[in-house]
Amino acid sequence: MLVADRYRLDVAIGRGGMGEVWRGHDQVLGRPVAVKLMLAADSDPEAAARFRLEAQTAARLHHPQVVTVFDFGAWQDRFFLVMELVEGHSLAQELETLGPLPVDRVAAVAAQTAAGLAAAHRQGVIHRDIKPGNLIRGADDGVKIADFGIARFADDSSAALTGVGQIVGTSLYLAPERALGSAAGPGSDVYALGCVLYQLLVGEPPFQSDHAAAVLHQHVAAAPAPPSWRCPRLPGAFEEYLLRMLAKRPEERPAAQEVADWFATAVWQGAAAASVPAEAPASSAYAMPRTAAPAPTVYALPKTPAPAAGSRRAPAASGRRRSAKPGRQEGGDNLHLRVRALMRRHKVITIAVAGAVALVVSTLLSMAAIGPGN
Numbered sequence: 514m515l516v517a518d519r520y521r522l523d524v525a526i527g528r529g530g531m532g533e534v535w536r537g538h539d540q541v542l543g544r545p546v547a548v549k550l551m552l553a554a555d556s557d558p559e560a561a562a563r564f565r566l567e568a569q570t571a572a573r574l575h576h577p578q579v580v581t582v583f584d585f586g587a588w589q590d591r592f593f594l595v596m597e598l599v600e601g602h603s604l605a606q607e608l609e610t611l612g613p614l615p616v617d618r619v620a621a622v623a624a625q626t627a628a629g630l631a632a633a634h635r636q637g638v639i640h641r642d643i644k645p646g647n648l649i650r651g652a653d654d655g656v657k658i659a660d661f662g663i664a665r666f667a668d669d670s671s672a673a674l675t676g677v678g679q680i681v682g683t684s685l686y687l688a689p690e691r692a693l694g695s696a697a698g699p700g701s702d703v704y705a706l707g708c709v710l711y712q713l714l715v716g717e718p719p720f721q722s723d724h725a726a727a728v729l730h731q732h733v734a735a736a737p738a739p740p741s742w743r744c745p746r747l748p749g750a751f752e753e754y755l756l757r758m759l760a761k762r763p764e765e766r767p768a769a770q771e772v773a774d775w776f777a778t779a780v781w782q783g784a785a786a787a788s789v790p791a792e793a794p795a796s797s798a799y800a801m802p803r804t805a806a807p808a809p810t811v812y813a814l815p816k817t818p819a820p821a822a823g824s825r826r827a828p829a830a831s832g833r834r835r836s837a838k839p840g841r842q843e844g845g846d847n848l849h850l851r852v853r854a855l856m857r858r859h860k861v862i863t864i865a866v867a868g869a870v871a872l873v874v875s876t877l878l879s880m881a882a883i884g885p886g887n
């Protein structure tokens with residue numbers, strides 16, 4: 514089969530929500546390509562224009578961690594997208610066959626994917642559909658991001674709520690602000706990447722349910738269970754950073770470039786800087802995988818431990834512990850201390866009482882002086 518008189522389709526590589534992908538060959542330039550055949554071109558009169566715009570935007574991106582777009586157009590009432598062929602497999606396939614990845618490999622995926630995202634964000638392009646199926650591991654073991662820009666074309670957030678099956682796949686990585694109807698921003702991609710990293714570490718994304726609406730609700734309202742519960746070897750620093758990527762508010766998440774830089778060094782191997790709960794809390798504040806009923810409150814993990822309410826005291830010297838019964842030691846016995854405190858608080862009364870006492874004493878003295886003995 515020859516698409517647009519130029520691209521020969523050889524073998525179907527995969528099928529996703531938006532169409533099917535073929536391994537093909539560009540007859541004009543004589544090189545292997547991947548061809549994605551998408552939705553019917555006439556399904557929406559505005560779709561063609563939108564698709565063209567998105568494909569043009571995606572085609573401007575050139576980065577080693579981004580699948581390059583070569584061409585796009587309409588053919589036999591379908592849109593097609595021609596892109597760089599990545600000889601390899603998606604991380605969705607890798608998860609399916611191998612299960613969770615070793616922590617260092619997840620860190621490498623984080624660094625590479627975030628670098629690709631950062632390059633796109635610098636050009637004002639948001640991916641909108643970061644998920645394991647769109648991260649393809651090539652023969653060199655590096656990861657490339659596929660499907661840049663076309664998620665908007667498929668209008669995933671609105672279609673997601675109506676398409677059966679599609680929503681469950683899409684919603685697993687959907688940022689809270691998008692679940693609430695706001696437009697996707699760079700932070701939405703970072704959140705989605707956080708969900709993917711979480712899944713690569715523990716085998717499941719942070720929030721799951723058979724009901725798409727319940728997943729959306731969890732993105733908005735439930736705190737993810739710390740991944741170290743399921744992945745005990747996860748360094749504290751990695752976990753802490755990952756939970757920041759999953760912050761409910763986009764402005765609290767690190768930017769993609771920061772993520773790329775952070776994971777490119779060995780800092781992720783360290784201990785946590787701030788406190789991340791290491792044990793399961795007594796309450797149901799965390800969404801455990803497969804929880805159908807999400808927790809109703811919005812939770813934010815504290816960046817630093819909150820000081821005890823009302824505590825202004827300097828911390829007690831190490832090794833010295835305060836008595837468990839401070840009342841018996843500090844209060845009750847020292848009456849004069851309490852009187853002094855009272856005196857400090859009621860200076861006027863104290864001065865009046867002292868004046869009265871002085872008056873009585875001087876009267877008594879003068880009476881003694883003019884007494885019968887004189």
Ligand SMILES: Nc1ncnc2c1ncn2[C@@H]1O[C@H](COP(=O)(O)OP(=O)(O)O)[C@@H](O)[C@H]1O
Binds near residue numbers: 531534547597660
């Ligand atoms: N440029 C590409 N090179 C190689 N394989 C690809 C390419 N793009 C997509 N694929 C493969 O085709 C599969 C289907 O892609 P797609 O239709 O985008 O669905 P999804 O992203 O939902 O998995 C992907 O999971 C991936 O394995």
Ligand SMILES: [Mg+2]
Binds near residue numbers: 659660
């Ligand atoms: Mg895809």
